[in-house]
Amino acid sequence: MTFDFARKQRIAIIGGGPGGYEAALAGAQLGAEVTLIENTGVGGSAVLTDVVPSKTLIATADAARAIDEAGDLGVQFFARGAAGKPLKPEVAINLLAINKRILALAGQQSEDMRESLLEAGVRIISGHGRLEGDDAVVVSTGPDGTDFDRIEADTFVLSVGASPRELPAATPDGDRILTWKQMYNMSAVPEHLVVVGSGVTGAEFASAYMNLGARVTLVSSRDQVLPGEDADAAAVLEKVFTRGGMTLLAKSRAESVENTGEGVRVTLSDGSVVEGSHCLMAVGSVPNTRDLGLEEAGVQLADSGHILINRVGRTSVPNIYAVGDCTNLIPLASVASMLGRTAVFHAMGDAVIPFSEHKIASNIFTTPEIATVGWTSATAEDSTAWKLPLSANPRAKMMGVRDGFVKLFVRRGSGTVVGGVVVAPKASELIYPIAIAVDRRLTADQLARVFTAYPSLAGSIADAARALHGVDQRGD
Numbered sequence: 001m002t003f004d005f006a007r008k009q010r011i012a013i014i015g016g017g018p019g020g021y022e023a024a025l026a027g028a029q030l031g032a033e034v035t036l037i038e039n040t041g042v043g044g045s046a047v048l049t050d051v052v053p054s055k056t057l058i059a060t061a062d063a064a065r066a067i068d069e070a071g072d073l074g075v076q077f078f079a080r081g082a083a084g085k086p087l088k089p090e091v092a093i094n095l096l097a098i099n100k101r102i103l104a105l106a107g108q109q110s111e112d113m114r115e116s117l118l119e120a121g122v123r124i125i126s127g128h129g130r131l132e133g134d135d136a137v138v139v140s141t142g143p144d145g146t147d148f149d150r151i152e153a154d155t156f157v158l159s160v161g162a163s164p165r166e167l168p169a170a171t172p173d174g175d176r177i178l179t180w181k182q183m184y185n186m187s188a189v190p191e192h193l194v195v196v197g198s199g200v201t202g203a204e205f206a207s208a209y210m211n212l213g214a215r216v217t218l219v220s221s222r223d224q225v226l227p228g229e230d231a232d233a234a235a236v237l238e239k240v241f242t243r244g245g246m247t248l249l250a251k252s253r254a255e256s257v258e259n260t261g262e263g264v265r266v267t268l269s270d271g272s273v274v275e276g277s278h279c280l281m282a283v284g285s286v287p288n289t290r291d292l293g294l295e296e297a298g299v300q301l302a303d304s305g306h307i308l309i310n311r312v313g314r315t316s317v318p319n320i321y322a323v324g325d326c327t328n329l330i331p332l333a334s335v336a337s338m339l340g341r342t343a344v345f346h347a348m349g350d351a352v353i354p355f356s357e358h359k360i361a362s363n364i365f366t367t368p369e370i371a372t373v374g375w376t377s378a379t380a381e382d383s384t385a386w387k388l389p390l391s392a393n394p395r396a397k398m399m400g401v402r403d404g405f406v407k408l409f410v411r412r413g414s415g416t417v418v419g420g421v422v423v424a425p426k427a428s429e430l431i432y433p434i435a436i437a438v439d440r441r442l443t444a445d446q447l448a449r450v451f452t453a454y455p456s457l458a459g460s461i462a463d464a465a466r467a468l469h470g471v472d473q474r475g476d
Contacts, residue, residue, distance in 0.1 A: 008033045009348060012137045012153035014129035014292070017044030019323030019336030020159030021113055026344040028120040035151055036122055037129035037139050041107075042114040045161050046333050048106050049181040054204060056102045057183075058365045061211035065367060067091050072400050093212050096187040103184055125149065131156065131293035134317050138293075155319050155347040158307060159340065160292065162285040162325035170196070170257035176264050176278050177257050180205065183280065189214050190278040194266050196254045197282035198225045200364050203237065205280055207366040210244045217247040217274055219254050219266065226364065230421045232387065233370045236403050237423075240368065249274070257281070287326040302328055311354035313343030321347060329355070332362055358419075361435040363428035368404050371431035374419030374438040375409055383409045383418055388464040390424055395455035401425060406460040408434070408444065410468055415443040417465075424457055433461055444468040 011027040013020045016038030027034040041048055068091050070077070078086040117124060127141035127149070137156065139149045164179035166172060172179045180201055191214070195206045198220035210216045218225065218241070224234045225241070225248065241248060253269040257279050266274040287305045294301060300308045300316040307322040309315055309329065315322055321343035324336035338355070345352045361373040375383060390396040390404035401424070409419040420434035437447045448465035452458045 009155065010153040011035070011155045011157065011344065011347070012129075012151050013037065013157040013159060014137060015044060015159035015161060015324070016042040016124075017046045017159050017161050017324055017336060018333040019340035020044070020157060021117070021340070022337040023157045023159065023323065023340035023344045024117055024122045025120055026341040027348070028122050030344070030348050030350060032344075032348060034122045035125060035153070036117060037125045037127060037137065037151075039126065039128050041110045042117060042124065043110040044159070045163075045181070047110050047113065051333050052106045052109055053102045053184055054180065055365055056105055057098065058204060058208045058367075060098050061208040062367055064091055064093060064213075065211040069400065093189050095189050095212070099184040099186065125151075130291065131297045131320070134297050134319055155344070156321065157340065157343055158292070158320070158322040158326060159324045159336065160288040160326045162287045162331065164281065165284040165286050167281065167283060169255060170279075170281055172281055173259055176259045178278060178280050180280065180282060186278070190276075191215065192217070192263075192276035192278075194219065194264060194274055194276040194279045195282060196257065196266065196279060197284070198222065198227065199282065199284070200226065202280070202282035204365050205282065206241070206246060210241065210246050211367060215245070217249065217276060219249045219252050219268070219274070221251065221253045223250050226370070229364070229370065230372060230376050230407070232405065232407065233421055233423045236368070236405070237366055237370065240403055285325065285331070289326050311356075312346040312352055313339045313355075314346065319347070330357065330360060330362070332360065334362070335360060359435070359439050361431050363431065365428070368423050368425055369427035371422045371427035372420070373431055373435045376419050376421055382412050384412055384468065385409050386464050386467050388460050388467065390457070390460060393455070393457060393460045395457050395459065396424075398455065399425070406464045408461075408464045408468060410444045415445060415468065416441050417444055417447055426457075430458055430461065433458065
């Protein structure tokens with residue numbers, strides 16, 4: 001592949017999810033001729049069927065929970081009955097209206113992103129893209145897939161995402177056995193939702209529907225909810241789930257799921273049966289890398305079908321990059337966005353900082369939220385940890401927050417902040433100062449010296465940092 005530097009560099013991007021979107025903007029910003037190929041809509045599944053819809057549902061469920069628990073703060077809702085006696089009204093959930101709003105919001109977000117790309121000068125083609133070697137993309141644009149367009153480019157970015165994994169004995173039907181993409185077709189809160197899978201997706205939907213008033217059973221093949229996450233955080237979440245009436249089935253594996261017409265029958269590996277009205281299959285995802293011409297182009301894949309990339313998003317073919325859930329990196333929208341920019345900057349010769357897994361800030365949108373960054377309890381090496389319960393925080397008391405904590409990890413000897421865990425309302429916002437500390441290699445003392453408002457939940461971060469002053473960080 002040779003480049004003609006007398007003309008603009010040409011970049012072709014397959015997939016308009018968070019990674020492809022940011023890659024397109026970065027290329028346009030640096031003056032490249034950018035073409036984006038997307039078959040469902042700008043934003044991809046992250047905006048249209050995954051991240052944006054699910055987090056909107058969760059925000060709605062949190063609002064319902066806040067109303068229901070307002071009585072704990074002395075806020076009471078009453079209506080007058082026929083005899084003039086006060087009645088306590090119920091919180092009504094109109095799931096049809098909720099899902100209509102969710103899908104409308106997702107569609108508007110997609111359109112906003114599309115407008116941003118057009119304003120930046122990006123050419124958008126609606127269709128299915130496929131690599132033709134390392135110098136062109138063939139796009140099927142007709143309704144029957146017979147009309148083709150060939151786009152030549154110098155650099156290619158693959159951002160094709162992933163789809164819900166399906167089990168042969170539990171095939172989703174869109175009626176009672178559902179993937180997370182199909183949850184927005186329901187018109188009423190399920191009477192009893194069985195969630196198979198206790199990873200991030202399973203835990204988030206289980207939390208949301210519990211707060212919307214559904215009876216929920218969570219089937220986990222591991223010994224804790226959120227396997228692989230901070231054990232203290234998982235313990236808090238399990239406590240909240242149990243208190244809310246959720247049934248947790250640990251070390252249980254679903255062998256099959258059957259739609260009985262009136263509900264679902266989930267058969268576990270030990271022979272026991274769980275019956276419910278609906279079942280959400282949240283058993284992971286598979287990359288959308290089939291029929292993309294990757295093998296023919298020489299792009300190396302993992303056995304799982306994920307595209308192997310280095311820390312700037314480059315594949316085994318020098319001018320082909322890949323970002324997002326289709327790669328072997330952590331499947332987060334924020335990671336896809338960051339790597340989309342990094343890949344294009346690298347391809348165009350701009351300065352880049354290679355991706356570092358230990359600087360990722362991530363969040364699980366359960367209630368309470370769980371946010372992490374850097375090294376955590378499962379991976380921390382040569383570090384000292386300090387955990388401060390939110391029950392000691394004055395703002396938490398004012399808000400009626402009963403569950404949560406802030407945990408910091410610092411390197412022994414230097415006191416450098418290497419990681420953190422926050423379990424709290426809006427933990428996704430509270431993790432940011434810890435992420436800055438990890439990225440900038442600040443010490444606990446430096447973090448402690450930053451002013452926080454009083455009272456505030458962020459004050460617990462400073463309190464935890466101050467508590468680490470004077471603690472023997474040498475490990476002696």
